Amino acid sequence: xxxxxxxxxxxxxxxxxxxxxxxxxxxxGPLEVAYDYDGIRGxxxxxxxxxxxxxxxxxxxxLPCDPQYKVDLGTGYTPLIKADRLAKAIGLDTLxxxxxTVNPTWSFKDRVVSVAIAKAxxxxxxxxxxxxxxxxxxxxxxxxxxxxxxxxxxxxDDLEQGKVVGSAIYDPTLVMVRGSYDDVNRLCTELSxxxxxxxxxxxxxxxxxxxSRTLGYEIAEQLGWRAPDHIVAPMASGSMYTKIWKGxxxxxxxxLIDAPKTRMSGAQAxxxxxxxxxxxxxxxxxxxxxxxxxxxxxxxxxxxxxxxxLKQMExxxxxxxxxxxDEIVQGIKLLAETEGIFAExxxxxxxxxxxxxxxxxxxxxxxxxxxxxxxxxLKTVEAVxxxxxxxxxxxxxxxxxxxxxxxxxxxxxxxxx
Ligand SMILES: *Cc1c(COP(=O)(O)O)cnc(C)c1O
Ligand SMILES: [Zn+2]
Numbered sequence: 459x460x461x462x463x464x465x466x467x468x469x470x471x472x473x474x475x476x477x478x479x480x481x482x483x484x485x486x487g488p489l490e491v492a493y494d495y496d497g498i499r500g501x502x503x504x505x506x507x508x509x510x511x512x513x514x515x516x517x518x519x520x521l522p523c524d525p526q527y528k529v530d531l532g533t534g535y536t537p538l539i540k541a542d543r544l545a546k547a548i549g550l551d552t553l554x555x556x557x558x559t560v561n562p563t564w565s566f567k568d569r570v571v572s573v574a575i576a577k578a579x580x581x582x583x584x585x586x587x588x589x590x591x592x593x594x595x596x597x598x599x600x601x602x603x604x605x606x607x608x609x610x611x612x613x614x615d616d617l618e619q620g621k622v623v624g625s626a627i628y629d630p631t632l633v634m635v636r637g638s639y640d641d642v643n644r645l646c647t648e649l650s651x652x653x654x655x656x657x658x659x660x661x662x663x664x665x666x667x668x669x670s671r672t673l674g675y676e677i678a679e680q681l682g683w684r685a686p687d688h689i690v691a692p693m694a695s696g697s698m699y700t701k702i703w704k705g706x707x708x709x710x711x712x713x714l715i716d717a718p719k720t721r722m723s724g725a726q727a728x729x730x731x732x733x734x735x736x737x738x739x740x741x742x743x744x745x746x747x748x749x750x751x752x753x754x755x756x757x758x759x760x761x762x763x764x765x766x767x768l769k770q771m772e773x774x775x776x777x778x779x780x781x782x783x784d785e786i787v788q789g790i791k792l793l794a795e796t797e798g799i800f801a802e803x804x805x806x807x808x809x810x811x812x813x814x815x816x817x818x819x820x821x822x823x824x825x826x827x828x829x830x831x832x833x834x835x836l837k838t839v840e841a842v843x844x845x846x847x848x849x850x851x852x853x854x855x856x857x858x859x860x861x862x863x864x865x866x867x868x869x870x871x872x873x874x875x
Contacts, residue, residue, distance in 0.1 A: 459524060460521070460522060460523060460524055461493050461494045461495075461497045461498045461501070461519055461520070462476060462491050462492070462493055462521075462522035462523075463476075463492050463493060463494050464476065464491075464492045465477070465479065465489040465490065465491060465492070465664055466489065466490055466491075466492040467482035467484070467485060467487040467488075467489055467490075468487050468488050468489070468490050468766070469482065469485045469487030469488075470482060470484060470485045470487060472484055472485075473492065474489060476491075476522070477581075478578075478581050478583075478656065478661045478662050479661065479664075480660065480661055480662075480663045480664055488663075488664070488762070488763075489664045490664055490667075491522040491664055491665065491668055493520070493522075493708075495708070495711050495712055498519050498520060498712045499711075499712040499713050501519050502517075502519045502520070502712060502714070503714075504679075504683060504714060507679065507714075508679075511535075512535045513530065513532055513533055513534045513535050514533055514534030514535065514569055514572060514669070514672040514676075515528060515530065515534075516534075516535060517672055517675050520671065520675070520708060520712075521573055521576075521668065521669075521672075522573065522577065522664075522665050522668050523573055523576035523577040523580055523665060524576070524580050525576070527575075527576040527577070527579040527580045528572065528575075528576045529572070529575050529576065529579075529601045529604045529605045530572075531562035531563075531568065531572075531600060531601065531604055532562055533561050533562055533568035533569055533571075533572045534561070534568075534569055534572070534672050534676065535676060536556065536557050536558050536560050536561060536676070537556075537557045537560065538554050538555070538556055538557070538676070538677060538680040538681070538828070539554065539555045539557055539797065539799070540552075540553075540554055541553045541554060541555045541796070541797050541829075543796040543797060544792065544793060544796040544797050544809075547792065547796055548792075548812065548813045548816050548817075549816050549817070549823055550816055550821070550823055550825070550827055551823055551824050551826075552826040552827070553826075553827050553828075553829065554677075554681075554686070554826075554827070554828045554829070555793070555797060555799060555828075555829055555831055556673065556676070556677060556828055556829070556830050556831060557799055557831055558673070558830065558831060558832050558833070559799065559800070559801060559802075559805070559831055559832075559833060559834035559835070560834075562597075562600060563593070563596040563597045563600045563624065564593075564596075564624075564833060564834035564836070564837060565593035565596070565597065565755070565802070565832055565833035565834065565837075566593075566670070566673065566698065566830070566832040566833065567593040567594045567596070567597040567833075568597045568600075568601075569669040569670055569672050569673065570594075570597075570658065570659075570666045570667065570668075570669035570670055570697075570698075571594070571597040571598055571601050571658060571666070571669070572601070572669055573665055573666060573668055573669035574586075574598075574656065574658035574659075574662050574665055574666035574669065575598075575601045575602070575605060575607075575656075575658070577656075577662055577665040578656030578658070578662055579605065579607075581656070581662075583607075583654070583655065583656040584607060584608060584654070585602075585607055585608035585609065585610065585653075585654070585655040585656070586598050586601070586602040586605075586607050586608070586609045586610075586655065586656050586658065587609065587610040587611065587612070587646070587649075587650075587653070587655040587656065587657045587658070588611055588612065588646070588657055588658045588659055588660075589612050589639070589642045589643040589645070589646035589647075589657070589659060589660065590611060590612065590613050590625075590639075590642070590659075591613070591614070591617075591639045591694065591754055591755045591756070591757055591758065592613060592617045592618065592621030592622075592624075592625075592754055592755055592837070593621065593755050593833055593837070594611075594658070594659065595611035595612075595613050595621070595624075595625040595630075595632070596621060596624040596625050596837075598611055598630070598658055599611055599625045599626075599627075599628035599629075599630040599632070600628050602628070602630060603628040603629070603630075608631075608655075609628070609630035609631065610630065610631045610633065610653075610655060611625055611630050611631070611632055611633065612633045612635055612642050612645065612646050613625070613632070613633070613634055613635065613642065614634070614635060614637060614638055614639055614641070614642055614754075615634035615635060615636050615637075616754075617634075617754055618754060618837060618838050618839075618840050618841075619840070620836060620837035620838060620839060621754070621755075621837050621838075622634075624837060638748065638749060638757070638759065639749070639757055639758055639759070640746070640758065640759050640760050643660075643758075643760075646660055647660055659695075663762075667697050667701060667763075668701065669701075670697060670698040670701035670702060670705075671701045671702070671704055671705030671708065672705065673698070673701070673702045673705065673830065674701070674702040674703065674704065674705020674706045674708075674709070675705050675708075675709060677689070677702075677706075677828055678705075678706060678709050678714070678715050678718075683714060683715050684715055684716065685706045685709075685715060685716075685718035685719070685720045686720055686826045686827060686828045687719070687720065687721065687825040687826045687827065688720065688721045688722075688723065688776075688821050688825045688826070688827040688828070689702060689703075689720055689721075689722055689723070689827070689828045689829075689830065690723045690724075690725055690808055690811060690812045690815065690821075690827065690828070690829045690830065691722070691723075691724060691725065691808065691830040691832075692724070692725045692726070692756055692804045692805075692807050692808045692830065692832055693724040693725060693726050693733050693734075693756065693761070693767055693778075694755065694756040694757070694758040694761065694804075695758050695761045695762045695763050695764075696724070696733055696761045696762070696763035696764050696766065696767030697762065697763045698830075698832070699722065699724045699763075699767050699770070700763055700766050700767055700770050702722070702830070703718075703720070703722050703770055703774060706718040706720055720774060721774050721775050721776040721777075721821075721825070722770055722771065722774040722776040723771070723776040723777045723778060723779065723811070723815055723820075723821070724737075724767055724771065724776070724777075724778045724779075725778070725779055725780070725781075725807045725808045725810070725811035725812070726756060726778065726779075726780045726807065726811075727751035727752075727753040727756055727757075727780060727781060727782075727783070727786060727803075727807050728751065728780045728781060728782045728783075729749060729750040729751025729752075729753070729757075729782070729783065730747055730749035730750070730751045730753070730756060730757045730758065730759060731747065731780040732744040732745060732746055732747045732759060732760070732761055732764060733761055733764045733767050733768060733778060734778040734779060734780040735747075735780075736764070736768055737768060737771055737777065737778035738778070741768075742765055742768045742769060743765070744761065744764045744765070744768065746759050746760040747759040751783060751786075751803075752783045752786060752787075752803050752838075752841050753786055753803040753804055753806070753807050754803065754838070755802060755803065755804045755832075755833060755838075756803075756804050756807060777815065777820050779811035779812075779814050779815050779820075780811065781806075781807055781810035781811055781814065785806075785810040785814075786803055786806035786807055786810055786841070787806060787841060787842055787845050788806070788810060789801075789805070789806035789807065789808070789809035789810035789811075789813065790802075790803065790805060790806035790809070790835060790841065790842055791842065791845070791846075792809055792813070793805060793806075793809045793831070794835070799831060800834065800835035800836065801831045801832075801833065801834065801835050802832075802833040802834055802835050802837050802838040802841075803838045803841050804832050804833050805831040805832065805833060805835070806841070808829050808830060808831060808832070809829065809831075812827070812829050850862045850863065850866060
């Protein structure tokens with residue numbers, strides 16, 4: 459049972475049956491799922507949601523797949539944490555961290571894969587596949603293992619070890635492609651035309667993309683059924699950034715919250731910033747880039763939803779920012795040291811950009827803000843391994859420890875003086 463009715467072209471509005479297709483035959487526009495919102499409004503209340511499972515399946519009526527096909531590793535309903543110490547450090551009155559590092563494979567990609575694999579199984583696919591910057595591969599491999607399905611994941615050959623092993627452990631066919639993500643994506647698009655596999659972000663992309671709306675639903679529910687003033691989200695293809703806003707608008711459409719007035723801002727790394735660069739040039743037409751950044755998970759030089767992300771910045775009076783590699787590391791450390799949350803490089807991008815947006819006055823101090831932390835730090839240890847304070851190394855006796863500690867404190871005192 460699903461309230462999804464059709465696939466609809468985002469450009470010309472033509473409708474298609476719910477099938478594993480992703481672009482319009484007439485104008486090549488991307489297809490998006492259309493729903494029976496009146497039906498959803500009648501089937502879903504605040505009470506019914508609150509009684510549901512503590513995972514993204516609590517919003518099953520709004521998902522485009524039949525929950526009987528789900529592969530449930532426990533994705534979603536992640537903590538929304540009031541970040542008072544970080545707020546103070548950067549100059550905001552109220553800041554929340556949406557902590558998506560705690561998903562089953564430690565990134566928000568478990569949301570999109572949960573929906574994509576359920577739909578793929580409903581369609582009768584026997585094998586899952588994807589083109590990935592790392593996190594998607596981890597999540598597809600885990601969910602395919604959980605379903606006992608064949609799995610083919612394609613990644614660039616220069617990824618962090620945590621992301622490579624984080625896929626290999628589930629024993630998919632793991633393919634490291636010499637080239638960038640955009641090369642990987644081109645190869646997979648070609649393969650998807652002749653292989654009977656569900657490529658989650660190609661032939662079942664319209665369903666996959668819908669999974670990110672659950673971030674918007676959860677934020678609204680966890681704030682007590684209302685939308686925040688501002689959200690800052692990282693952007694790779696730009697899909698998650700656009701779907702959070704779609705989620706907030708849908709919650710209003712089905713009567714669960716007041717009309718959202720949230721300003722949506724996007725975060726990118728300077729070394730891969732096609733969307734932010736276009737925003738700064740006041741154009742909706744981005745120029746593809748060749749990525750060079752430690753934020754590998756965001757290194758998509760030719761973003762599929764870049765145009766829609768730029769339109770959304772206009773529509774919501776939001777903005778876009780970018781940070782360099784050093785600022786990414788500082789962002790990771792600031793979040794860890796103030797809030798106890800260890801994010802991967804994409805989280806460093808989000809916190810670094812948030813800090814800049816507040817410092818420039820683009821986000822006002824009194825705007826209640828939510829920052830999306832989309833992946834866990836143990837996958838990108840390389841980025842910070844030599845940027846943290848050296849441990850004290852001591853033999854196992856108390857006086858040696860005391861000496862080492864006072865030496866360290868002396869050094870610190872000296873540095874302060
Ligand atoms: C994939 C990814 C994103 C952004 O994804 P979109 O393609 O923009 O939807 C953000 N953070 C992390 C950690 C990711 O893996
Ligand atoms: Zn069309």
